[in-house]
Amino acid sequence: MCAEKIQRFLMAIVLTVAMVLFMNGQLQWAVIIQSFVILMVLVWALTDFCPSIWMFRKIFGSCDKKD
Numbered sequence: 001m002c003a004e005k006i007q008r009f010l011m012a013i014v015l016t017v018a019m020v021l022f023m024n025g026q027l028q029w030a031v032i033i034q035s036f037v038i039l040m041v042l043v044w045a046l047t048d049f050c051p052s053i054w055m056f057r058k059i060f061g062s063c064d065k066k067d
Contacts, residue, residue: 002061003057014033015037
């Protein structure tokens, strides 16, 4: 696996955890987790820098470009 795919899976897992917390009535934790994901996506959109992808690239390497 490569960094970009791992980051997408991680985002899906974190959003799923937030959804399960909402369903179980643990609204405070769900809002905190979802706010963190929103903040990270905004940082990525505004600066074109994603800390999780940066870290995962150092550990797992980047995906090969498909042309």
